[in-house]
Amino acid sequence: LSGERRRRLSKFVSGALRHFPEDVGLELDAHGWTDYEALADAVERKYDWAEPRHVAAVIATDPKGRFERTGAGGIDDGAGNGLVRASYGHSVDVDLGPTDAPVPDELYHGTAPATLASIREDGLRPMSRQQVHLSGSREAARRVGQRRANDPVVLVVDAAAMLADGYRITKRGRETYTTDAVAPEYIDVP
Ligand code: HQG
Numbered sequence: 629l630s631g632e633r634r635r636r637l638s639k640f641v642s643g644a645l646r647h648f649p650e651d652v653g654l655e656l657d658a659h660g661w662t663d664y665e666a667l668a669d670a671v672e673r674k675y676d677w678a679e680p681r682h683v684a685a686v687i688a689t690d691p692k693g694r695f696e697r698t699g700a701g702g703i704d705d706g707a708g709n710g711l712v713r714a715s716y717g718h719s720v721d722v723d724l725g726p727t728d729a730p731v732p733d734e735l736y737h738g739t740a741p742a743t744l745a746s747i748r749e750d751g752l753r754p755m756s757r758q759q760v761h762l763s764g765s766r767e768a769a770r771r772v773g774q775r776r777a778n779d780p781v782v783l784v785v786d787a788a789a790m791l792a793d794g795y796r797i798t799k800r801g802r803e804t805y806t807t808d809a810v811a812p813e814y815i816d817v818p
Pocket of ligand 1: 642692694717738739740743746747750751752753754755756757760761762772776804
């Protein structure tokens with residue numbers, strides 16, 4: 629699979645599992661899971677070049693851990709291919725449940741300079757998603773911010789203080805942490 633096709637497939641799967649399941653004939657349960665086989669079928673309807681092994685590979689090898697899959701089901705083995713969901717990023721209302729991964733004392737959020745005035749005022753809001761997304765490293769946050777601006781800003785979030793004050797922060801995927809919102813007092817804006 630070429631890099632470009634891999635990227636398109638990944639983007640479609642992310643969109644289907646996070647934002648528009650119904651548009652592609654999928655039904656998510658309350659925790660965001662859907663039938664793996666139904667997802668693979670939706671991908672193959674969308675891209676005539678997509679093969680079952682491409683779908684399986686993109687899901688299993690995503691560098692950010694964007695997807696979770698249950699069950700041992702091999703490729704194309706009929707029934708029992710298990711369930712799949714996006715591990716973060718949803719705009720549709722799902723309850724992903726807790727994970728027990730530790731949360732670092734400091735987390736980071738990469739954004740465009742143009743958002744800073746509003747973030748100073750209101751803190752970090754989930755905007756069109758269900759959750760605010762934070763990064764585990766400055767480098768990861770910079771990459772997130774680069775989606776929005778060539779000169780992104782990396783904000784430092786005092787995760788230890790948030791946890792001490794009873795807010796919930798959960799690790800999702802490999803380098804992403806989510807929380808309902810971040811009040812301005814926990815954000816260090818450079
Ligand atoms: C900004 C990608 C004004 C916020 C990434 C961001 C991430 C505010 C934008 C994941 C604000 C929302 C999510 C406020 C927040 N006023 N702007 N009060 N509060 N914002 O895309 O965090 O590659 O919904 O700074 O890597 O950029 O798709 O969130 O710029 O992990 O797997 O509002 O999506 O992951 O944008 O990105 P988004 P995000 P994937």
